[in-house]
Amino acid sequence: QLNIYVKTxxxxxxxxxxxxxxLNxxxxxxxxxxxxxxLKMxxxxxxxxENIINLSIPLLIRIKFQHTNLRDLDNLKNTFYKISIIDNxxxxEFNINYSFFKIYYYGNPKRLRTELLKFGYQLNNDQGHWGLYIND
Incomplete structure (x- = not known):
């Protein structure tokens, strides 16, 4: 008998x-x-x-970003370019208090949340409505 311990x-x-x-x-x-x-399978x-990344098609998420000034909005747009799983x-929609973005990304929402958190943004899901906030 062959015993194998897999840790991931x-x-x-x-x-x-x-x-x-x-195994005799x-x-x-x-x-x-x-x-x-x-074992490979x-x-x-x-x-x-874990659906770490799905390269076949990007997923779409619509988020509402609350901001206090245009610099916050500009910083977020620059962050999107830095995150490799964001395709586009x-x-x-834009107004003085918030903006709506459509983000096309590879992977899953958990992975997108983790990547945004690295740049100081918190992605929350409230009953299907996604909100993005600056982490204080």
Whole structure:
């Protein structure tokens, strides 16, 4: 019997798993190749489950950004250019207190939230309405 312990850390999402294979002879290359392929598939499944990044099509999110001055708005637009998973964005609506953006990005909302947090922005979901705030 071969016991394998797999420990992963994808985007601060930690997971550990014990996997057992029946193996009578450690020199059985056919069985070892099967085990390696199966392990690879299980790790890929973990990666897919976390949906770290989806390169096939960008996702769309509409956010409301509350700002106090135009400098806040300009800083946010510069931040969008610095975040590699953001493919494109458009400013949909603008007024003195807030702006609405459409952001096209790769990955999932959790990943986008993490990336924005690195630049001092908090992305919140309130019953399907996404709000972006400057972290104080």
């Amino acid at each position: 850390n994808f985007n601060d999402s930690r997971m550990s798993k014990n996997i057992t294979y029946e 002879d450690i020199k059985n290359e056919l069985k070892l190749n099967y085990i390696l392929k199966d 299980q790790i890929i499944d973990i990666w897919k489950k 964005y458009t400013l949909e």
